[in-house]
Amino acid sequence: MAELREPDDGGDGVQIDLISGERMSNMASMEKIRMILDGVHDGNIVILEEGLSPEEESKLIEVTMSEITPDGFNGIEIETYPRSQTGNTGFFGRLMGKDSPAKLTVIGPANQIETLHKDETLISALVSRR
Numbered sequence: 001m002a003e004l005r006e007p008d009d010g011g012d013g014v015q016i017d018l019i020s021g022e023r024m025s026n027m028a029s030m031e032k033i034r035m036i037l038d039g040v041h042d043g044n045i046v047i048l049e050e051g052l053s054p055e056e057e058s059k060l061i062e063v064t065m066s067e068i069t070p071d072g073f074n075g076i077e078i079e080t081y082p083r084s085q086t087g088n089t090g091f092f093g094r095l096m097g098k099d100s101p102a103k104l105t106v107i108g109p110a111n112q113i114e115t116l117h118k119d120e121t122l123i124s125a126l127v128s129r130r
Contacts, residue, residue: 014045014112014127021050029053033060037067040076040109045127051080051103060107075110079123 017039024032032052037060039046052060057078064076080103106113106123117124 014129015043016045016047018047019049021048024048024050029056029059032056033063036060036107037063037076040107041067041073043109043112045106045108045113048105048107051105073109076107077110077113077115077125078105078107079115079118079125080105081118081120081123 019035027035033056036046036048051057057080060076060078067073068075104123106125108125108127112128114126114128115123116126
């Protein structure tokens with residue numbers, strides 16, 4: 001996992017955790033969800049190289065809703081988009097159902113991340129300092 005760490009001098013930077021698909025593939029669904037939420041609880045932005053399955057995303061939202069408190073954690077912002085398949089799989093591969101379900105997912109604290117733009121190839125977000 002690559003990460004940008006907050007400066008040791010007490011600065012107010014934003015930490016970004018970039019988590020590889022390889023690391024996530026060795027984890028159970030609840031381990032993934034707990035790792036993501038622990039990072040977001042700490043105020044980090046979590047970027048998943050390969051995203052979550054639809055079931056895992058649903059469970060992440062369910063667990064997030066149960067952890068929201070009026071004077072503490074106020075939820076997550078999550079944006080996902082599929083990776084471009086052009087270059088990875090040809091027409092016949094897609095026709096035969098060999099598309100990769102891999103997708104990039106960006107998750108952060110709801111009070112720190114605001115999606116400005118999202119389309120097929122770009123997620124643009126504004127990340128505020130606490």
